[in-house]
Amino acid sequence: MGTTILTIIVAIAVLAGAALLFGGWVLWSILRLAGRVITAVLGPLPVSRGRRATGLRCSRPNCGAPNPARARFCRRCGAPLREGRERLGWAATL
Numbered sequence: 001m002g003t004t005i006l007t008i009i010v011a012i013a014v015l016a017g018a019a020l021l022f023g024g025w026v027l028w029s030i031l032r033l034a035g036r037v038i039t040a041v042l043g044p045l046p047v048s049r050g051r052r053a054t055g056l057r058c059s060r061p062n063c064g065a066p067n068p069a070r071a072r073f074c075r076r077c078g079a080p081l082r083e084g085r086e087r088l089g090w091a092a093t094l
Contacts, residue, residue: 056081
């Protein structure tokens with residue numbers, strides 16, 4: 001009889017853990033969906049007024065993101081902003 005009770009307790013614990021994980025996943029999915037709906041209705045959040053990117057814009061037509069003057073790669077898409085290290089004045093070292 002003691003083994004049966006222990007088996008039932010373990011089964012209930014496993015079901016409770018699965019329910020908590022599933023419930024957390026559902027809650028996270030609902031919050032993400034709500035965030036997407038709010039972004040679609042109101043538009044993207046404004047960029048902070050702190051440090052501004054000055055200098056380079058991404059040359060890709062689908063991106064065009066502003067980047068700092070000393071950036072080598074685009075912050076948004078990762079595309080190289082300049083052709084090779086020679087244009088930056090760096091010596092190639094191995």
